[in-house]
Amino acid sequence: MARLIVDNKQIETDDGVTLLQACLDNEIYIPNLCYLKEMDNPPGSCRLCLVEIDGHSQPITSCTVTVKEGMVIRTDTEHVRRLQRTAFELLLSVHRVDCKNCPANRKCELQRIAKFLHFGLKLVRLDQLERETTVVQDHPCLEYVPTRCVLCGKCVFVCQKKNGQAVLSFAKRGLDTVISFFGEEDKATATCEECYACAEVCPVAALLMKEQ
Amino acid sequence: MKKKTPMDNTAEIEQEAMLHDIASILRTFVKEISNLIPILQMIQEKHHYLSPRALQMVAKHLKMSSSEVYGVATFYNQFRFYPPGKHQIKVCLGTACHVKGGDIILENFERKLEIKVGETTPDREFSIDRVACVGCCALAPVAIIDDTVNGHMAPSKVEGLILGFDIEKEREKREKQQSEAKQ
Numbered sequence: 001m002a003r004l005i006v007d008n009k010q011i012e013t014d015d016g017v018t019l020l021q022a023c024l025d026n027e028i029y030i031p032n033l034c035y036l037k038e039m040d041n042p043p044g045s046c047r048l049c050l051v052e053i054d055g056h057s058q059p060i061t062s063c064t065v066t067v068k069e070g071m072v073i074r075t076d077t078e079h080v081r082r083l084q085r086t087a088f089e090l091l092l093s094v095h096r097v098d099c100k101n102c103p104a105n106r107k108c109e110l111q112r113i114a115k116f117l118h119f120g121l122k123l124v125r126l127d128q129l130e131r132e133t134t135v136v137q138d139h140p141c142l143e144y145v146p147t148r149c150v151l152c153g154k155c156v157f158v159c160q161k162k163n164g165q166a167v168l169s170f171a172k173r174g175l176d177t178v179i180s181f182f183g184e185e186d187k188a189t190a191t192c193e194e195c196y197a198c199a200e201v202c203p204v205a206a207l208l209m210k211e212q
Numbered sequence: 213m214k215k216k217t218p219m220d221n222t223a224e225i226e227q228e229a230m231l232h233d234i235a236s237i238l239r240t241f242v243k244e245i246s247n248l249i250p251i252l253q254m255i256q257e258k259h260h261y262l263s264p265r266a267l268q269m270v271a272k273h274l275k276m277s278s279s280e281v282y283g284v285a286t287f288y289n290q291f292r293f294y295p296p297g298k299h300q301i302k303v304c305l306g307t308a309c310h311v312k313g314g315d316i317i318l319e320n321f322e323r324k325l326e327i328k329v330g331e332t333t334p335d336r337e338f339s340i341d342r343v344a345c346v347g348c349c350a351l352a353p354v355a356i357i358d359d360t361v362n363g364h365m366a367p368s369k370v371e372g373l374i375l376g377f378d379i380e381k382e383r384e385k386r387e388k389q390q391s392e393a394k395q
């Protein structure tokens with residue numbers, strides 16, 4: 001057992017869990033996109049789960065910190081919120097906002113975070129990245145919408161965990177980065193039809209089951 | 213089904229020969245994941261590009277998933293996925309060329325040849341690449357075709373350059389036909 005103080009509230013948690021998990025378990029919400037409980041080494045790539053910890057001069061990603069007895073944490077300082085809003089804004093600049101026509105509407109993680117951070121889904125400071133809206137249909141039973149994808153990597157993680165070798169993987173780099181099923185078409189038909197773990201874990205409906 | 217042209221056939225034979233050679237390259241490498249990039253480099257050095265089937269062979273050899281191999285290969289700019297064209301077009305996107313609208317020139321080539329940067333036309337006549345600064349910024353925007361530097365590029369010049377190559381090709385074809393007729 002470890003006791004910590006989060007936002008002036010004392011919480012108790014098991015040893016060895018991540019700070020993010022401890023907070024979520026105690027109904028203290030911290031925005032996050034790329035974290036899953038099963039991960040041994042969370043990537044900390046979405047830059048949303050930042051918190052301030054006493055003794056650290058800078059905000060730090062709570063998914064990469066293990067709880068320690070007596071930690072004092074603040075999740076809602078001005079500094080943290082500013083970093084979270086900027087990270088979120090950058091994500092939105094590559095995400096085609098079209099909630100009305102999106103299957104993830106109302107259960108979308110981005111909508112939840114926007115509401116939590118009091119941040120509109122309209123871009124003010126940044127421009128939208130111009131991209132063609134294409135749906136990738138390479139896979140026999142999944143479709144992929146790059147303009148929705150936030151590249152959190154959860155799908156790659158769950159696929160690897162469940163099937164040993166990931167059917168999908170990140171491809172290309174920078175703003176061109178996408179999730180790709182390259183060369184897995186044969187294997188995919190055998191394993192994917194019964195799995196769909198990637199589509200289930202996707203927070204923004206970028207990976208979808210194909211309608212048969 | 214489309215009938216196979218002789219062109220398709222030669223391409224197929226070429227592909228088979230290449231895969232055969234890659235198989236022998238693979239045999240010289242220990243099946244370790246750390247060998248992935250050296251293998252890809254070796255294949256590209258010999259065959260100038262990485263074909264989808266080559267990537268799948270590498271994945272099988274290293275017991276990795278193909279998508280992972282593809283992910284690694286596409287991350288690095290050094291790897292090509294299309295055979296280089298007979299005429300290689302390199303559009304400069306260095307700082308000076310960028311400021312002078314190098315991206316517009318690139319877009320013009322892409323539209324004219326109906327391929328994207330890094331790709332090759334189906335007839336293997338042209339391939340387009342982007343390069344970062346070729347050292348003659350005063351001539352910006354610059355495009356290099358084969359070994360010729362073309363300075364002060366403009367959309368109209370793109371049109372003219374490609375047309376020049378097409379005319380050249382036509383002429384060669386006619387000359388060849390004439391010399392064949394003579395024999």
